[in-house]
Amino acid sequence: MQREASHSQSDKIEIRPVTSRRELRTFITLPRLLYKNMKGFVAPFDMEQEGLLDPRKAAIFRHADIQYFLAWRGKTPVGRIAAILDQRAIEYWQTKIGQFGALDCVPDSLIVAALLQAAENWLIDRGAVRVRGPVTLSGNGETGCMVEGQETPPMVAMPWHPPQLSRLIEKNGYEKTEDLLSYSLEITPEIEEHFPVPGGMQIGKGRLKSITTRSLSKKEIVAQSEILRKLYNDAWAHKYNFVPMQDYEMQAMVKQIKPLLRPEHYVQIDQNGEPVAMAMVIPNIYDITADLGGAPSLSGWLRFAHRLFTHRFKSARVILLGVSSKLRGTILGSLLPSLAIRELMQRSKKQPYRWVELGWIQESDTGMRSLAEALVPHPHKRHRLYEKPLVKR
Incomplete structure (x- = not known):
């Protein structure tokens, strides 16, 4: 099991907004560099990730204000996060709830805390009263932090995170709101x-x-x-x-x-x-x-x-x-x-x-869970959504 990184006086983490095409390229490709030696991780195509994250290609940028941040330790990028104000979501929910997403980093409590704080500050400055996530970059896309199933076969349009990340999110005051379950059905x-x-x-x-x-x-x-x-x-x-x-x-x-x-x-x-x-x-x-x-x-x-x-x-x-x-x-x-x-x-x-994944299914959706669990008693993957109130500084 990989342990959370230890810290010293020289472990200075700097969070900077993404402002250039070069930094955007780093943001898009960072997970495959951070996770390449972690058991269970399989790198997605950069081209596919560009479709999700590049403002020139991703459809969500037509109605959402999004700011990317990178975490740096010296000249080395060690994490990323997106702060999201989805205007269609705010209109539908009738509450100014911001979101965070594309959260990927080495399993380090200082990095996770600094990235979340950067996203929260950006959202607070724009009037958000709560923050929800993670999503990439919408609830209609890759959703949730993987908490179980890291070593199961990877699946299209499902995010992968190291096992420690969910615990580190929770350390920063985030509470679970919903688990998203996936079931593996043999054909x-x-x-x-x-x-x-x-x-x-x-x-x-x-x-x-x-x-x-x-x-x-x-x-x-x-x-x-x-x-x-x-x-x-x-x-x-x-x-x-x-x-x-x-x-x-x-x-x-x-x-x-x-x-x-x-x-x-x-x-x-x-x-x-x-x-x-x-x-x-x-x-x-x-x-x-x-x-x-x-x-x-x-x-x-x-x-x-x-x-x-x-x-x-x-x-x-x-x-x-x-x-x-x-x-x-x-x-x-x-x-x-x-x-x-x-x-x-x-x-x-x-x-x-040979097999089909049924997912994701919300944990609170008892009807769909009953249908799935009549075939497969237990989910093989679990992703989690969190929320946290935002307090103006």
């Missing part, structure tokens, strides 16, 4: 039997006569993604930390994952022609990038392109699952999540996936 020939339909009902017949399903169409992906966005916003509106996804955010996400998608990766359930539920699974990009590093060589990029073209994946993640609010609390509404996942699992037989 077997009989997988759909784990999602039974009561009374042998069938979609499009009998009591489900009004129910139909749709797959993904790359020709219609823009129109379908807008349906997906509206249904997602409706289905998740009552969840903790939810912020309505903007149309340009959905377009950016679809653009990023489109090369991975196939028709069977998306299920839309309609009732009398109106969308009422959806589920989407995406292949786990780490299956084909884990041995290439964050900045592949030319031969590495060629290997990546070949693996992507031939779909050399062994796992995937259910990233979206929701039911229209108008069916919440009804018998059909309680049945639709199982129906949607059943459809996905049936289609997954055409793919090489």
Whole structure:
């Protein structure tokens, strides 16, 4: 087990805002440099991280004020953090809650405290009364601090942190507000039997006569993604930390994952022609990038392109699952999540996936947890969200 770093008089930590393209590059690539020797960490592509963090590329910068900070020990960068004022979140929550995110550093209490203080001061100066996080850079993206599962296989769009980081966040006055759980489901020939339909009902017949399903169409992906966005916003509106996804955010996400998608990766359930539920699974990009590093060589990029073209994946993640609010609390509404996942699992037989990650699921969402834990008794990963009141200096 890696221990928290010890300190001496010479361990001076300096926190500086990111103000140049060179510093931004350091900010984006820092985690793969800090964590490269830590067990369980697999470096994401720098190009992927640029899509999340570069103000010229990340959609969230259209409605959020964000300041990046780097922690330096001498000339060596040893940590990073983002302070975030998401105007859409503030409007929706009707409270000026700021957020912190992209928190990555060596497991050192001085560094964590200094980074959090820098983000808090920036938020306080702009009128925030509470701070919540971590998120990268939105609750619709990578969310939470990993507290369990560091040595499990990495999964697309899920953050990785060393085991000590959550404890160091808590030392700075942050309290847990929600845990986000992920479950690993093995794909077997009989997988759909784990999602039974009561009374042998069938979609499009009998009591489900009004129910139909749709797959993904790359020709219609823009129109379908807008349906997906509206249904997602409706289905998740009552969840903790939810912020309505903007149309340009959905377009950016679809653009990023489109090369991975196939028709069977998306299920839309309609009732009398109106969308009422959806589920989407995406292949786990780490299956084909884990041995290439964050900045592949030319031969590495060629290997990546070949693996992507031939779909050399062994796992995937259910990233979206929701039911229209108008069916919440009804018998059909309680049945639709199982129906949607059943459809996905049936289609997954055409793919090489050996397992699928169901996540994340909020710990307080007893309905979705019951569905997941009927198949997999215990989560294999846990990410945590925190909050803290801010006091004006």
